[in-house]
Amino acid sequence: xxxxxxxxxxxxxxxxxxxxxxxxxxxxxxxxxxxxxxxxxxxxxxxxxxxxxxxxxxxxxxxxxxxxxxxxxxxxxxxxxxxxxxxxxxxxxxxxxxxxxxxxxxxxxxxxxxxxxxxxxxxxxxxxxxxxxxxxxxxxxxxxxxxxxxxxxxxxxxxxxxxxxxxxxxxxxxxxxxxxxxxxxxxxxxxxxxxxxxxxxxxxxxxxxxxxxxxxxxxxxxxxxxxxxxxxxxxxxxxxxxxxxxxxxxxxxxxxxxxxxxxxxxxxxxxxxxxxxxxxxxxxxxxxxxxxxxxxxxxxxxxxxxxxxxxxxxxxxxxxxxxxxxxx
Numbered sequence: 001x002x003x004x005x006x007x008x009x010x011x012x013x014x015x016x017x018x019x020x021x022x023x024x025x026x027x028x029x030x031x032x033x034x035x036x037x038x039x040x041x042x043x044x045x046x047x048x049x050x051x052x053x054x055x056x057x058x059x060x061x062x063x064x065x066x067x068x069x070x071x072x073x074x075x076x077x078x079x080x081x082x083x084x085x086x087x088x089x090x091x092x093x094x095x096x097x098x099x100x101x102x103x104x105x106x107x108x109x110x111x112x113x114x115x116x117x118x119x120x121x122x123x124x125x126x127x128x129x130x131x132x133x134x135x136x137x138x139x140x141x142x143x144x145x146x147x148x149x150x151x152x153x154x155x156x157x158x159x160x161x162x163x164x165x166x167x168x169x170x171x172x173x174x175x176x177x178x179x180x181x182x183x184x185x186x187x188x189x190x191x192x193x194x195x196x197x198x199x200x201x202x203x204x205x206x207x208x209x210x211x212x213x214x215x216x217x218x219x220x221x222x223x224x225x226x227x228x229x230x231x232x233x234x235x236x237x238x239x240x241x242x243x244x245x246x247x248x249x250x251x252x253x254x255x256x257x258x259x260x261x262x263x264x265x266x267x268x269x270x271x272x273x274x275x276x277x278x279x280x281x282x283x284x285x286x287x288x289x290x291x292x293x294x295x296x297x298x299x300x301x302x303x304x305x306x307x308x309x310x311x312x313x314x315x316x317x318x319x320x321x322x323x324x325x326x327x328x
Contacts, residue, residue, distance in 0.1 A: 001268040007050030007145025009068040010100035015039035045292035056261025058085030061324030069123040071098040094120035124151030143167040165190040241277040244310040254293025258284040269322040300325040
């Protein structure tokens with residue numbers, strides 16, 4: 001399968017606060033909030049939802065097509081992604097803006113407060129998918145991830161017009177979008193990805209019930225944090241997949257992106273929905289065990305062992321012929 005991953009490409013500035021945000025929040029004074037948290041650690045990492053997802057897919061053996069907008073400061077980042085198997089040929093380079101920045105602070109409860117600077121990402125609206133499809137010999141699936149809102153709208157509309165199956169993954173943009181805009185992003189999607197909070201927000205803002213959303217999308221995949229993930233399809237029994245066993249918890253940034261990378265990789269391998277979600281959950285544990293969204297290293301034998309320990313021999317046997325990590 002040729003899979004294009006559209007969305008943000010950014011640099012992550014990750015800080016750690018040795019305390020709990022909740023201890024500093026006064027519910028009655030939230031309209032006057034003015035807080036500063038002293039961070040004792042700073043990590044500057046590569047990120048952005050599209051780049052994170054593409055990196056994870058490449059790590060498992062695919063060659064995803066990354067589509068997004070960056071600044072001229074993307075040179076080193078591009079080299080990193082290409083060395084790890086990501087096709088960056090269709091990335092748009094702005095001549096005036098810096099690559100986007102994500103600044104996030106995480107407390108001891110793994111709660112997060114973040115700010116995102118769009119920068120060059122605002123030029124994603126200038127990207128057309130048809131030349132991308134022509135270059136790679138056609139697109140079988142397009143993920144429309146969090147991005148410049150007008151860029152997301154354009155990619156969604158182009159997929160609908162050209163009959164390209166697409167994944168609606170609005171994530172962070174749900175907080176800012178209104179109901180009509182969200183409805184346009186998800187109506188007609190082959191897959192809809194959200195976390196549990198985003199799922200409720202989608203229903204609230206669109207005015208559509210869960211059943212009504214399922215009438216408009218092929219498959220709805222909702223991640224539930226420590227409770228795993230649930231897959232819903234019209235007329236079928238829902239599938240619940242527990243999280244994979246983890247070694248430690250370092251930082252949750254990018255966990256959802258890794259889940260999507262694993263799920264999409266499973267689709268490319270022709271696996272069923274349950275195994276796709278299991279693959280996504282396993283990859284997600286590698287991210288939560290490291291600081292940074294692209295700092296994990298996959299060893300094929302270790303990945304298979306951990307996957308089998310979490311989900312059993314039969315699912316492990318299904319992914320084993322396809323799995324092609326760069327390290328054995």
